Amino acid sequence: MMRPHIVEAVWLNDAGLCSLEQLAEFSGLTRAELEDLVEMGEIAPTSVDAENNLYQTHYIVIARTARRLRDDFELDGRGMAVALNLLRRIRDLEAQLNNAQAKLPQ
Secondary structure (H helix, E strand, O other), rough: OOOOOOOOOOOOOOEEEEEEHHHHHHHHHHHHHHHHHHHHOOOOOOOOOOOOOOOOOOOOHHHHHHHHHHHOOOHHHHHHHHHHHHHHHHHHHHHHHHHHHHOOOO
16 A cells, blocks of 8 residues: 655745744754854845844755755855855856857858
8 A cells, every 4th residue: 555755845046034943954054054054144034123034045055055065065154155155156157158149150
């Protein structure tokens, strides 16, 4: 007999919001590690109130990448932030290169 498997899905977009606790749950990072990423500017709250900061759900991908970097390279919070910044810069440079190549005559 097959047992049903229940899966929870989260839309990772700019419209969805989640709390820091949810980011921790979905990413595997601790609250302190996520707070380091917020402090370093890698993750930014969309709404700031005294009770609870909310974050766009697309930050789950960034937080999961940070967790993999932490686990694979034994990085601390600052190291994760530096690595994330470098990865973002590489993606930006690759996009610029692709745009420049697309403008070249074939």
